[in-house]
Amino acid sequence: MITPFYNFDKTIIEKAEKAEKICKEKFDELDVIRHYNSQKVLRAFSDNMISESHLLGTTGYGYGDRGRDSLDNVVSQCFGCEDALVRHNFVSGTHALSTALFGILRPGDTMLSITGQPYDTLLEVIGISGSGNGSLRDFGINYSQIDLLEDGSVDIEKVVNMCKGVKMVYLQRSRGYSLRDSLSIDKMKEIFEKVRGVNDSVCIVVDNCYGEFVEITEPTQIGADVIIGSLIKNPGGAIAETGGYIAGKRKYIELCAYRLTTVGTGKEVGASLGQNKSMYMGFFLSPNVVMEAVKTSVFASAFFELLGYDVFPKFSDHRTDIIQGIKLGNKEKLVAFCEGIQKGAPIDSFVVPEPWDMPGYSDPVIMAAGAFNMGASIELSADAPLRDPFAVWLQGGITYPTGRTGIMLAAQSMKEKNML
Ligand SMILES: *Cc1c(COP(=O)(O)O)cnc(C)c1O
Numbered sequence: 341m342i343t344p345f346y347n348f349d350k351t352i353i354e355k356a357e358k359a360e361k362i363c364k365e366k367f368d369e370l371d372v373i374r375h376y377n378s379q380k381v382l383r384a385f386s387d388n389m390i391s392e393s394h395l396l397g398t399t400g401y402g403y404g405d406r407g408r409d410s411l412d413n414v415v416s417q418c419f420g421c422e423d424a425l426v427r428h429n430f431v432s433g434t435h436a437l438s439t440a441l442f443g444i445l446r447p448g449d450t451m452l453s454i455t456g457q458p459y460d461t462l463l464e465v466i467g468i469s470g471s472g473n474g475s476l477r478d479f480g481i482n483y484s485q486i487d488l489l490e491d492g493s494v495d496i497e498k499v500v501n502m503c504k505g506v507k508m509v510y511l512q513r514s515r516g517y518s519l520r521d522s523l524s525i526d527k528m529k530e531i532f533e534k535v536r537g538v539n540d541s542v543c544i545v546v547d548n549c550y551g552e553f554v555e556i557t558e559p560t561q562i563g564a565d566v567i568i569g570s571l572i573k574n575p576g577g578a579i580a581e582t583g584g585y586i587a588g589k590r591k592y593i594e595l596c597a598y599r600l601t602t603v604g605t606g607k608e609v610g611a612s613l614g615q616n617k618s619m620y621m622g623f624f625l626s627p628n629v630v631m632e633a634v635k636t637s638v639f640a641s642a643f644f645e646l647l648g649y650d651v652f653p654k655f656s657d658h659r660t661d662i663i664q665g666i667k668l669g670n671k672e673k674l675v676a677f678c679e680g681i682q683k684g685a686p687i688d689s690f691v692v693p694e695p696w697d698m699p700g701y702s703d704p705v706i707m708a709a710g711a712f713n714m715g716a717s718i719e720l721s722a723d724a725p726l727r728d729p730f731a732v733w734l735q736g737g738i739t740y741p742t743g744r745t746g747i748m749l750a751a752q753s754m755k756e757k758n759m760l
Contacts (some may be wrong), residue, residue, distance in 0.1 A: 348748055349755050356748050359642035363655055366638050370631050377553045377627030384417040385624065395617040402611030411619055412607070415575070416587055418623075420561035423593040425607065426571075426623075428615035429600065430584030433549050433570030434461040440568050440586050441465065441508075443599035444543055447480035449507035454499045454531070455523065456487045459516050459547060460701045469702075492520030494531055503535050508543045513559065514550040514661040517725055517733060519652045522550075522661040525557045532563035543592060549573055550661040550717075550735060553630040565589045566596075571619065572716040574662065577629045578738040579622030581615065581713055630662060633718060633736050636743030637664035640734060643747060647760060652731075662718075667731045673759050674724040677732050678708035680753030681722045684746025685710020695726050703727045720746045 342353060394407040402408065408427075415424040430436040437459075445451055451466070463469045467477025477483065484506075486498045494511075503509055511531070515522045523531075532544055546559040548567040552574035559567050566588035571580040586596045597606035642655035644666045652665035668674055678693045688710035695704040703725040711719035720743050722734040737743025754760045 346745065346749070346752075348752055352748055352751050352755060355646045355751075356639075356643055356744070359639055359646055359655075360744075363635075363638050363642050366656060367635055370634055370638070373554070373556055374627055374631040376556045377630075380418055380556075381414075381624055381627055384414045385620075387417065388413050390414065390620065395620060397612040397614045397616050399611050399613065401609050403608065405610070405612050405616075407616035407620070408610065408612045409607075411616065411623070414620075415585060415623065419558045419567065419587045421558075421567075421588050422590040424585055424587035425593050425597050425600065426583070426585040426587075426619060427600065427610060428571070428581070428583040428612065428619065429610055430571070431582065432461075433547075433568070433573065433584050434459070434465070436568050436570065436584030436586055437462060437547060438465045439599050440545065440566055440592075440596050441476060442479075443596035444545070444566070444592055445476060445481045445507060448482075450482040450484060450505075451476070451508045451510055452499075452503055452506045453483070453485045453510045453512075454494055454503075455510075455512045456518075457485060458510065458512055459549070463702075488520055492518075494523070494527075496531060496534055499531065500534055500538055503539050503542060506539065506542060508545055509535050509539075510545045510547070512547040512549075514547070515652070515663055515665065515733075517723070519665050519667070519729070519731060521653065521657075522659070522663070524658060524660045525555045525559065525562060528559055528564070529562040536563065550663055553627045554634060554660055554662060560588055566592050571622065572713050573718050574630045574633075575623055575626050576619070576713075576716070576718060577622035577625035578712065578716060578718045579625060580619045583615070583619065629718060629738050632738055632740045632743065633662040633720075634659055635740040636720065636737030636747065637662055637735065639740070639744050640664045640666065640747045643751070647751060663733055663735045665731050665733050667729050668724075670730050671726055672757070673754060674726065674730055674732055675706060676754045676757050676759055677750045678706050678722050678724060680750035681708035681720065681734065681746050682710060683753065684720065684742070684749040686742070687711060701725065722750070 398405040412424045467475030543565045545566045546564045548569045571583035641651045650667040693708045695706040698705045709721035718736045720737040724732040
């Protein structure tokens with residue numbers, strides 16, 4: 341469709357329309373997931389008898405905060421697990437992940453990552469980089485890692501050999517800043533069964549960032565003990581203003597709560613202030629918003645493939661996170677792409693993004709984002725570390741029509757610099 345609002349190049353409009361046509365079947369599949377997960381969430385609200393009073397907050401210690409406690413129940417029902425810790429007090433996904441690792445692991449324990457190196461911001465938390473700063477390693481917690489195989493899959497044989505006796509097996513569901521496939525629920529199930537076969541007391545932890553509600557099942561329903569994520573990604577539905585969650589087995593959630601607040605008080609304290617309503621509403625909207633984001637990614641995949649680029653995953657591939665990787669090939673294209681995405685943001689569309697040394701990341705990163713909640717990557721955003729293979733990772737899009745427009749503006753920006 342041509343509108344009077346943006347002056348797209350003719351070829352961009354043609355390719356976008358073609359891309360949308362070939363995505364039709366995929367979009368229909370996504371609608372089925374949208375319906376399924378939306379009903380799941382609605383049922384949980386209803387079963388937990390959420391009322392207006394749950395939406396109000398507490399102050400001070402936050403004893404007996406009904407809204408906070410029931411939200412934990414709604415989330416654990418939807419994720420098919422015993423308990424959850426859903427808190428605005430988590431400052432980020434990294435904080436929730438760090439809380440879980442410090443909460444569950446003890447000196448002498450081993451954490452075994454089986455999806456290669458964890459997300460960049462966790463390297464210092466674990467003590468893979470830096471020391472003497474209070475990392476897990478400083479506290480005598482061991483770390484080992486099994487790299488992914490050449491084709492991006494988990495080295496199951498090695499996992500089976502190495503997971504005996506370890507306290508924690510750790511996986512990252514999403515692709516992060518790599519071009520590997522994300523781990524599907526089916527794949528995880530197979531891995532969990534093998535791991536349990538040799539170590540039935542192991543704690544299986546999944547970094548679930550970007551994965552929530554992309555499939556109809558969550559990792560906790562197929563054998564994961566603990567899953568962790570951010571509320572300015574999928575499960576916050578673009579409404580939650582900040583926060584994160586940890587969900588899973590009750591005994592682990594209690595340990596995590598002891599780490600977040602204090603040993604003994606755990607989940608009993610923590611004023612929700614005015615945050616309950618936005619967390620409830622965001623979680624309620626999440627299955628819908630996540631599918632808008634996935635549609636945006638699917639469109640971007642088809643569109644950029646038509647423009648001649650390698651894309652990860654392809655538009656027709658099975659998805660288990662909201663991320664789309666596009667290999668652009670050089671720094672200049674990354675910058676032009678991100679400038680275009682920025683132009684498609686509702687907030688700060690006039691800003692020109694530049695690469696910078698972001699805390700916690702090892703290479704300069706360029707990020708395009710103009711979000712209602714600062715840094716929210718359930719809203720259309722693109723990140724590109726300036727390193728080989730010069731790929732951009734994009735995610736989010738709280739409505740498909742605006743997400744699609746942002747993607748087209750990225751192409752337009754490249755076109756205007758004769759880079760397309
Ligand atoms: C976003 C993300 C995290 C946590 O990052 P924050 O920016 O701290 O929320 C961890 N792991 C993965 C895979 C992520 O995508």
